[in-house]
Amino acid sequence: MPTRFIRSDILAQSVYHVADVPDDFIKLDAMEVPYTFPEHLQQVWAEQLLAAPINRYPNPATSGLQQALRDAFGIPSDAAIALGNGSDELIQFLTLLVAQSDATMLAIEPSFVMYRRNAELFGMNYVGVPLNADFSLNLPAVLEAIEQHNPALTFIAYPNNPTGTPFEREQIEQIVQTAKGIVVIDEAYGAFADDSLIGQAGQPANLVVMRTLSKIGFAGLRVGYAAGSPVIMNELAKILPPYNMNQLSLTTAKFALQNMDVVNGNIATLKAERERVADAMRVMTDTTVFDSQANFLTVRVPDAPYMFTKLKENKILVKNLHGTHDVLQNCLRFTIGTPEQNDAVLRVVQMVIAEHEARKLRAGSDDSAGLSGKLMWGVAIATVLLIVLSLILGLAFGKI
Ligand SMILES: *Cc1c(COP(=O)(O)O)cnc(C)c1O
Secondary structure, eight states: OGGGGSOHHHHTSOOOOOOOOOTTSEEOSSOOOSOOOOHHHHHHHHHHHHHSOTTSOOOHHHHSHHHHHHHHHTOOTTSEEEEESSHHHHHHHHHHHHOOTTOEEEEEESSOHHHHHHHHHTTOEEEEEEOOTTSOOOHHHHHHHHHHHOOSEEEEESSOTTTOOOOOHHHHHHHHHHOSSEEEEEOTTGGGSSOOOGGGTTSSTTEEEEEESGGGTTTTTOOEEEEEOHHHHHHHHHHSOTTOSOHHHHHHHHHHHHTHHHHHHHHHHHHHHHHHHHHHHHTSTTOEEOOOSSSEEEEEOSOHHHHHHHHHHTTEEOEEOTTTOGGGTTEEEEEOOOHHHHHHHHHHHHHHHHHHHHHHHHHHHHHHHHHHHHHHHHHHHHHHHHHHHHHHHHHHTTOO
8 A cells, every 4th residue: 555655643644624614604613804805996906916927936025025014014124024825834834944853842722723733744842831721821831831841933823713812912022032942923813903023023033923814804815924033034935935925816915915904994893893792792691702802702602512503503604612622611713704694693692592591490490399399208208207206105105
């Protein structure tokens, strides 16, 4: 069998599952933005695509995209930028950059699964430091793990996925200062957050800030970028495939950045919707909504697998996090969609929670029925005992 030449650790792995979703489903499992370019921009975009030189190899350096990214997102002028075919590709090559025997990658758990997968793929040691139960960072544990394992590479998603929580900026800065290796702050959800480290990329030299266009409306383009000090980014440039970006997505990405007012409008809508959905869920019985600074909400419900199934029956796909990590017991992750899609979600969630309430009430009255039943038995047994006792006593004293 030719498979015997394939690494046994890969043979043992399973394929990264990409959901196959019917067209009539509301797809809220992968943090995609529900909007594309508005009609008045579609024609202009199409014309730019027509002019894209698809007969030529792409040259990201001269494409103008890097400068457009600097201008749009405030990347420092002395930081160097690497472009990736999605930030997934950058995670892969940042890992390859430091992967050698005895090198360690450190990340927090739960977080983006690709960090660990890449560590394993490239044969690095992997250390995952668990979050606290409220999804906050266990800073002492992280710092201790850094001291102990001296990681070559540390990944922190800021805000984190799949929890949505931001960490404290001071904590991140302390991690960057303590680590001797490269620290990648993954700001995939930076556009939805109150804070960003992009302005500090490359300062200190081990700080790399990574972002993507995926979560702001362009998951299909596969454009990610990382900014850091030239001493690191120049080495990364040596191993990135020279033509990893393509003309169509370079062209479209530049077009998107020229129309940031549209993109920012969508982001503002989604942030407002996130708060509206959070408020609506927060008042529901036995439901915990965790603070999120991303375009999704992670929510603990009474029975996540059941609610997941009910949503699916109603043609809504979310992410079931139950069973993926201890702190994610009964958690679902809802990507924020259009107001109409979110209303559809709220209707089903409300219905399932109402069912749960009714069941709880019934169980409550069953309980009290059980209690009075037991009481009656108790009284009956006590009465019989009393009669027997008085009979015995009567007999003993010869009165009967
Ligand atoms: C979605 C996501 C990515 C991957 O983004 P792409 O640019 O689409 O590859 C990276 N990091 C985190 C934390 C994400 O959630």
